[in-house]
Amino acid sequence: MRVYLPYNMSKLVLVSIFAFFMLAGCATKNVQPDAVKGFFQVDKTQLNSILSRLNSADGEKQSWISLASGINENIKYLSRKQADDVAVKYGNMEITWGMLARTNEELLEILPELDVSPDLLKDKFVWFALSPRTLLTGYYEPYLEASLTPDPAYPYPLYSVPADLKVLDLGKFHYRWKGEQLIYKIEDGAVVPYDDRKAIDFEGALKNKGFEVAWVKSLVDVFILQIQGSGRLLLADGSVKHILYAGKNGQKYVSLGKVLIDRGLMPKEGMSMQGIKQFLKNNPDLVEELLITNPSYVFFRLDDSGPYGAMNAPLTPMASVAVDSSVLPLGSMALLTTKLPEAGVDDKKPFTKIVMAQDRGGAIKGTRVDLFCGSGSDAEFLAGHLNSWSHIYIPVSREALNQYLLKKSDECKK
Numbered sequence: 001m002r003v004y005l006p007y008n009m010s011k012l013v014l015v016s017i018f019a020f021f022m023l024a025g026c027a028t029k030n031v032q033p034d035a036v037k038g039f040f041q042v043d044k045t046q047l048n049s050i051l052s053r054l055n056s057a058d059g060e061k062q063s064w065i066s067l068a069s070g071i072n073e074n075i076k077y078l079s080r081k082q083a084d085d086v087a088v089k090y091g092n093m094e095i096t097w098g099m100l101a102r103t104n105e106e107l108l109e110i111l112p113e114l115d116v117s118p119d120l121l122k123d124k125f126v127w128f129a130l131s132p133r134t135l136l137t138g139y140y141e142p143y144l145e146a147s148l149t150p151d152p153a154y155p156y157p158l159y160s161v162p163a164d165l166k167v168l169d170l171g172k173f174h175y176r177w178k179g180e181q182l183i184y185k186i187e188d189g190a191v192v193p194y195d196d197r198k199a200i201d202f203e204g205a206l207k208n209k210g211f212e213v214a215w216v217k218s219l220v221d222v223f224i225l226q227i228q229g230s231g232r233l234l235l236a237d238g239s240v241k242h243i244l245y246a247g248k249n250g251q252k253y254v255s256l257g258k259v260l261i262d263r264g265l266m267p268k269e270g271m272s273m274q275g276i277k278q279f280l281k282n283n284p285d286l287v288e289e290l291l292i293t294n295p296s297y298v299f300f301r302l303d304d305s306g307p308y309g310a311m312n313a314p315l316t317p318m319a320s321v322a323v324d325s326s327v328l329p330l331g332s333m334a335l336l337t338t339k340l341p342e343a344g345v346d347d348k349k350p351f352t353k354i355v356m357a358q359d360r361g362g363a364i365k366g367t368r369v370d371l372f373c374g375s376g377s378d379a380e381f382l383a384g385h386l387n388s389w390s391h392i393y394i395p396v397s398r399e400a401l402n403q404y405l406l407k408k409s410d411e412c413k414k
Contacts, residue, residue: 038091039128042393047127050337050393051118053352064114070320070356071111073313074104074331087329093128095396100331102400107333107354125395127335130328135368136338138386139228139322139361141307141375146216146233148241148302154215156222161247161299162211165194179326183250194249196295202288213302214243220280223256223291224273226298228383229361230307232375242306251295253362259293273384296362309359309372317374322359324366328392332357336369338390343381348388367392 042050081087083098103125110120147154164185170177184191199205201219214233216222225231225243233241257276260266265286266279280287309315309322311330321336328334336355339348361370369392373379 036132038131039093039095039394040131042127042129047122050127050335050352051121053337053350054118054335054354064111066316067319067354067356068108068111070313070316070358071104071108071333073311073358074333074356075101075108077311077313078104078331087331088326090327091131095329096404097329097331099396099400099404100329102397103333103395104331106397106399107395121395124398126398126401128394128396130334130367130392130394132367134336134338134390134392136336136371136386136388136390137368138371138373138383140373140379140383142221142225142228142231142380143234143375144216144218144221144225144231144243146214146235146241146243148214148233148235150212151215154217156216156219157207157212158214158216158222158225158243158300159200159206159211160213160301162206162209165247165249165299167247181250183248193251195297196249196251196292197297198292198295200249200297202292211299213300214241219291220277220287223294224277225300226296227273229298229359230300233302242303243300244303244306244308245298246301247299248362249295249297249299251297253296254294255363256290256294259290271387274381275384307372311358313358315358315372316356317372317379319353319355320358320372321355322361322364322370322372323357324364324368325357325360327367328357328369328394330357330360333395335393335395336371336390337393338388340382340388341385343378 078097078101081097081101083096083101085097086094087097087100088095106124110117110124113120145154146158166184166186168182168184170180170182183194185194186192195205201222216225216233229245231243233243235241257266257271260276260279261268261271266275280290305314307315309320310325321334323330323332334355334357335352337350337352340351342349355369355371359370359372364370369390371383371386373383373386
C-alpha cells in the first residue's frame with residue numbers, strides 16, 4: 001500500500017517522519033525538530049505563499065524551460081551515485097542520492113506544464129526549509145585583458161597546477177576524514193605544505209618553470225579571478241578564452257574584506273568587491289601586504305567553453321549556486337527567496353527562483369550559498385554587492401520519500 005503525505009500532516013505523523021530520518025535509524029522515542037539546525041517540512045499555508053512568489057510581479061520571473069539543461073546535468077551526475085547511499089545527513093534528516101535523482105527527474109518531466117499548472121510543485125514534492133537561514137553571496141566571471149605568450153604589457157602569470165603539487169585522499173585512512181584532502185609537496189624528503197601566495201606571487205616560487213598558462217596586466221585581477229574561480233581572457237586579436245579552476249594549494253582561505261575591516265582600513269557598511277579594488281588601486285604600496293594575508297592560491301586551465309562547477313557541468317547564470325555539499329548535496333534543487341541589490345537604488349529587489357546546487361567554494365560553509373551571477377558589468381556589480389539573508393526550500397519527490405519511509409518502516413520491524 002502506498003503511503004501519502006498530505007500537506008496538513010498531523011504533528012504525530014510529522015514526528016514519525018523525523019524519527020525515520022534520525023541517524024539512529026529505528027529510534028522509537030518521539031523526536032522534536034532541532035530549532036537551530038536541520039530540514040523542516042513547510043506547512044501548506046507557508047508553501048502556498050512561497051510558491052506564489054515564483055510567478056508574482058515582485059519576484060524573479062521563472063523561465064521553467066531554461067532549467068532543463070541544468071537539470072539534465074544534475075541527473076547525469078546523480079546517475080553515477082548509488083541510489084540507496086546517503087547524500088546528506090543534516091540535523092535530523094537523511095536524504096539519499098536516489099531521492100535527489102527522482103526529484104530532478106520529476107521536475108524535468110513537469111517543466112513544460114508549470115506555467116499553466118504551478119500546483120504540480122505541491123502535488124509532486126514535499127518541501128523542507130533549511131535551517132538556520134542562508135547567507136547569500138555571489139560570484140561571477142570576470143573579464144581580464146590577457147596574453148597567451150610572455151609580453152611586458154602583461155607581467156603577471158596565471159599558473160596551471162604545478163607538477164610537484166600532491167593530493168592525498170585522507171578518507172582512505174580513516175572514515176572520519178571522508179571528503180578531506182591533504183595538499184602538499186615533498187621537500188628534502190619531507191612532506192611540507194604547498195607554497196602560499198607570498199611564495200608564489202612575490203618570491204617567484206613557480207617563476208619560469210613552465211606552469212604559466214596566460215599573463216594579465218594586474219596582480220589584483222589575478223587575486224579576484226582566484227576568488228571567483230573562473231573568468232574570460234580577452235586577447236589582443238579579439239578572441240576570448242575561458243580560464244577555469246584546476247586546483248588549489250591547500251592553504252586556508254582568508255577574506256580580504258574582513259582583513260580590511262579588522263584593520264580599520266574600510267568600513268563594514270557598504271563593503272564590496274568594487275570597493276576593495278578601488279582601495280587597492282588607491283593604495284598600491286599596501287597591495288603586497290594585504291594580498292598575502294590570504295595564503296590560499298588557485299591554479300587554472302584554459303578552455304574554449306565554460307564556466308564549469310564542481311560537477312564538471314556548465315553553470316547557469318542566476319540559477320546555479322555553490323554550496324557546502326555536507327549540507328546541500330551537489331545535484332540538489334532548491335527554491336531560493338531573497339532580495340538582490342540594484343545599482344543606484346537603496347532598496348533591494350525581491351528575488352524568488354528555483355536554483356541548482358552545482359558548485360562548491362572554499363569559503364562556502366554551512367548553510368551559506370553563493371549565487372553564480374554570470375559575466376559582464378551587471379554580474380560584477382551584483383556579485384560584488386550581494387550579501388543578503390535568504391531562505392532555502394528543498395523539494396523531495398513525494399514518491400521517493402514514501403518509498404524511503406516504507407523501507408525504513410520494514411527495516412525497523414525486523
